[in-house]
Structures are given as structure tokens and as C-alpha cells.
Amino acid sequence: MIGTWLALRKRGILGLNARNRAYIMKRNPRRRYPLVDDKLTTKQLAIESGISVPPLYGVIATEHDLSGLGDILKPYSEFVIKPARGSGGAGVLVIDGRRREMFVKTDGRGLPLAEIEYHASNILSGIYSLGGVPDKAMIEYRVRVDPIFDPVSYQGVPDIRLLVYRGVPTMAMVRLPTRQSDGKANLHQGAVGVGIEIATGLTTGGVWHSRAVQEHPDYGVPLAGIQIPTWPRLLELGAQCYELTGLGYLGVDIVLDRTHGPLLLELNARPGLAIQIANRSGLKLRLDAIDAQESLPETAEARCALAVELFKKPSHS
């Protein structure tokens, strides 16, 4: 036990207590949390700053709006309904087609409109939001994921988590849905996290239920060696989110749309630590490397260059 403790320390593995106290409390001013806790606010901010996001189809803010849900959905056969203040992918409903009067979920189950209204109503009542406060339901573009992930993704939308520290992309992983996660890219629900080299955009090993894995649990295909397309653009998008929010320790969730390229999905002021297992690398070493810089560049582009320079090789040694 003590041996493991010391080994983790030596490799700069960041623990929750240290993350909360030394990074989140120090770098993330509380008053900026609302910017990321509400995805609607984040989306509006991102649009103002010219950061690409999945297009918004509509917002259900009150029970009264529910009656208009059918009208909002009419033009679309594919869409996503999610709570503006949800966390961990809870309450996200993905519809990827229509069958007669039914909306078809990604797992093929058909839902009547009433079921979708009930879901939206649940969102409004705050069941998925932090602290149970009343919430809004967002209806937005259903991302069509870049085919690069098709062999390693069970339905759903894989997303890329970029950890951005003081504006510098620090660590990255892609979260691949599995059968167990019900198509959700949420590690808690059983999605696989796969580490990505910051400098190259190449995937390394994976993490599944906090255990290091090399193959996709559903398909058995190797997880390493996938080149994420448009990686430099993706890094830069992540780095820009620092200016957007002013949060120094930020988790940026990005999806790779096959037509629109990298789109900002959501931001997280308390990003988790599983990313370390996916990358087989301690976050603390990288955070220290960034803190060791005398000054950090002003522009997102320059910060990405710095990240590529700093994290060219696997930092554990």
C-alpha cells in the first residue's frame, strides 16, 4: 500500500484532494462556474467568440414550452435533448431517426412524443441538474461522428476530453461509448477512455472502469495508434476556451463531427482524473511543467505550440 502510494507520488499522479485544493480552488474562481455549469450559457459564449458548437434547435425553459416540443422537433429526425445543467452525461437523450410516429433512440428503441415530453419535463424539474435546481432542456444538432471512431465505438457519440491548464492543452483522451454505457461517452457509465498524445494526436492505451485496457471491451480491436483528424484545430479550440471562461483548470469536451469538424460540446470546471489512467501518465508532472514556465503565451495558438513542445514525449520517465 505504502509502496503504491510512493510510486504514485513519484509519477506525479494527481489525487482528488490535491486536484480540488491545489488546482480547482486556486485556478477556478467560483464566480465563473455558472459559465460552464449551464451549457446554454457556454454555448452562447462560444458562439459570440466564434468557437464552433453543435447548432441549437430549441430550448424548453418552462412546462408551458413543452407543448411546443413537437413543433420544434418537426423538421428534425435526428437530435439530442439534454439538460443545460446536467453532469456526467445524465439525462442526455439521443434520437437518430424516426419510425412512423416514433422517435428512435440510438439503441433502436422507439419512443412516442409523450415519452420525449416526459423526459424534457424531468429535465425541467431539475432531476438531472446539480442540486436538483429547476433546469432547461436543450434540443440541438445530433453530431454525426467522424468515421475514424466507428471501429471502436458502440453507437453514441465519442467525445474528446481535453484538459486545459492555464490555457495550455495538458492532457487528452477520447471517450468511446460501449454497450455497457448505453452509447454514452461517460466513463462512470462504462465508456472507455483512450489517452491521446498531445503532440501528435495519436491514441495510446485505454481505461475502462479505472482499469488500464488495450482493446475495446465490445469489439476487441486495439485502442492505440488511431490518429485523431484535425488534431491541431482541436487543440486550439480547447486552448481558446481558457479566454472564454477564465477557468485555469478546465475540462473541454469536444466532438469530431464528420462535416463540421471539432465542435465544443461542453466545459467542465471539475474535470476528473481518469484521464491519467488513459494516458498512463501523471497529471501533476505536466501541470508542474506548465507552472515552471516564466510566462505563458497570450494567444491560443502559441499555447498549443508550447504544449506540443512540452509534451513531445511521454512525460513519465
Added chain:
Amino acid sequence: MRVSAVFVWAFIFAALGLGLAGLKVSRLGIPLDPSAEATVWDVEARVTFQGRGLPAKVALALPGAPRGFAVLDEDFVSRGYGLTVGKDEKATPEAVWTVRRAGGSQALYYHTKVYPKRDQSRAITDGPPPTFPEVPEYEEPLASAVSALLARARAESADVVTFTSLLLAALNNSDDENAKVILKSATAEQWPLLLTEILAGARIPSRIVHGLALDGEFTGRELMPWLEVHNGDVWQGFNPRTGQPGYPTNFLVWKFADRELVSTKGVSNVSVTFSAAQTPMTQLDVAQRVDSKLNTGLLTLSLSELPVATQNVYRVLLMVPLGAFVIVIMRMVVGIPTFGTFMPILVALAFRETRLAAGVALFLIVVSAGLFIRSAVTHLRLLLVPRLTSVLVIVIGLMLAVSLISNELHIEQGLSIALFPMVILTMTIERMSIVWEERGPANAIKEFLGSLTVAIFGYFAMTEEHLVYLMFVFPELLLVVLSLCLVFGAYTGYRLSEIVRFKDLAKD
């Protein structure tokens, strides 16, 4: 740096809390162990006399606040007599009994409960330092005998103490011719006073005190004279018979020689006898009585001054921080997941009332039954608040059912389910069913067991009797808990659960 500020505050709080508690232990003698017992002496003075059918007045000198002892209680037994307790013209405490007509043999009693303080050896400096006495004049052959002894003692001694010891030893030596002369000149009663006169011949201030040696239980004793000599700074005791310095064990000084023990008017055959008995008393009781007598204020802020019902509330409330501290440890250091931050303490508080085994059983019954019904409710697609309320109604119904059934089956523990915080139960069921749906039964059960484990640990911390006693008697220990919370608030080490979680990263 922030870290050091935290530790400075933590240190200040801990020092303050421990310091206050330490002060109470050392100054007021409040025991750290609630069962510690102290020996308290019950001393009784019995005044007997013959009434002559005339108005009678009996004044008895009282020990007041005797040095080396704390007086816990005093009372007077004197049926039919008027009693005034006050001070005489020399400021000595006294009790004065008066009656219009006293006939036949009469007895009056004075009781005092005294507790020997720990620091019996404290220097005696009561009163202003005495002036040097006048050298008395003696008749021959007494005068030459006294001066011969004084001269010898002076030659062989170094200071007042050795001088007095040598002189007393010589005086009590029946082989010495000079001593024989002196001894013959005084009766046994006069002897101690003669000693002070002789010492005055060497210009050494001395006095005689009368007291009781509480060395065992006794009855029918009289006061014992003891010699005290002033060495320039403090009074020092000597056995007037042997010249041995020091005092008898537990020497209770009743009065000084210049005050009569008892003075009477209108009665005859007066005698005063003393008896003493030991009674055990818990140290806490002693401490509280000592404090209320001395009114030092340290303990007057004690919780035991509150009404009993309020006391009982605080007996529980003061344990809540300890329960919360268990949660701090479990979450910050061990990393056990729980439903909500303080839910486990509230459950642990309920366990306090129901006892552990029954509590856990009832908790499991209600939560699992509630979960089952909650899953049925899911299909009805109720909105959040009405759904929560429905679950609440169901929870109360379940509690009622458990109580009724266990009453029918004569299982008493089942009745105590009413003590469970129903809102907490409701929220637990709701949270658990959401986690169950979202993250699967494994996670829900894991979090539930985590909460239950923490609640059980919290229960043990909150019901530890010694801890309950300490928190109640030394509420300042809250500051120590606060200080520990500060320390853990700055803890950035791994949680034990993370050692497991990241164990793959420790390997090569």
C-alpha cells in the same frame, strides 16, 4: 502561503481547546475519566452543654475556608435554636446559636464536607507577615533554663527551621535538666503557648493553630494544637511534642489559638468533640461543587447549569461534530462514497436511539421496500416534487407498518423506527434509485453500503461513552475538532481508494 496559514489556525484552535481543557483538569480537578472517585471528608463538630433554663448563647468558631481544603458543603443541626453565621470581631467565621430557654442536656451540630486539595504543600502565608515578638521576661530558674536552651539551639542551628527543630527536640528531651525545669512550669494545655513564648525569646514569630488530622475515621476527638513558626517568608508547621517539622496528613486547621473554640452564655458543662467520616464522591461532582463555592467562572459556564432537557440536547449535539469528523476522514482519507455529505450522520443519530443492530435492520428494510415501490412509481411518470412527496408518504407508511407489525410481534426495537429522519430516508431512496437507473445497481449498492459503513463508524464515534463525557464536560474540545478539520481541509494526499483506483499507474 495558504498552507501555513491553515496550520497556524489549526494550531491556535488546538492549543486553545486543549489549554482550556487542561486548565479545567488542573485547576478545578475535573477528571478526564468520568468514573474517577475522590475521597471527601465529612467532619462533624458536636457541641454539648447543660442548659440552666435561662436564655442561652453558644458561639462556635468555624474553619471557614480552611487552607488545603475545599469546602463542598456546610450545614447546621440545631433544632429550636436561632442561628446566625457570621464573623466575629477578629473576622473569624463563627456560628452563633441562641435560644430563649435552654434546659437539660443539649447538643448542637455543625457538619462540613471538605475535600483535600492536591497541592497540600502550598506555602502558608495567610495574614500579613508577623512583627517580631517582644522578648518575654521569666522568673528564675525558668529564665536561665530558657536562655541556656536558646543559646545551645542558636549555636547548633543554621536557620529558623533548624533552630526551632533543635529547640523543640531539646525541650522535649526529658533527660535534659533545663527542659525538666521548663516542662514542670506548664500544664499540658499551656505547653504549646509556652513554646511560642520561648520562641519569642529568640525573637522568632510563632503561633499555635488548632485542627484535626483527617488520617482515618474517628469520633469524639478534640482539636489538636500545632505549632507554626514564621521563617520570614512563610509559616512552617512543627509538631509541638517532638519538634518534627511538617504537618499531620490532611491537617484541617479549625482555628487559631487566639480564638476560643466555643464561647457560651447561660449554659454550663460545655464540651466540643469532633468526628470525621470518609465518603466517596465522583471527581466531577467534587469539581462542580468546588467551583460553585469558589465561583471562579470557569465552570460556571458549564453545560450542567442548563436545564436537564437542554443538557440532553447538547449531549447529542456536541457529538455531531465528531460524527461529521468521521465523515471527513472517510471521504478525504479513505474515499468512501456516500449519498450526500451529512446523510450518514443523520442516520447514525437515528442508530443512537434505535441501537445499532435494530437500526441497520430497520434502515435496510425501509430503504429496500422504498426502492421497490419507487421503481413502481417510475412508470407513472410523476414530476419531481410530487414524486418525492409520494415517496415520503410511502416511507412514513412503511415506518408505520414496521412499528405496527413489530408491536404485534412484541419486537420493541421496531417501534423506534419512528426516530429515523424520514426526509433523509426519502432522499436516500430517491438518490439511490436515480443512481441505480443511471449507473447501474452495482454503483447504487456501492454508494449505499458506503453510506451505511460511514453511518456505522459515525455511530460508534458518537456513542463512545467516554467521548460523550469528554465533549459534554469539555465543550472546548470542539476547537480541537475544528482544528483537525482545518488540517484535513488542507490534506492533499491520496485517498486510500485512489491507491486502488490508480494502482495500474504504479506498475511499469
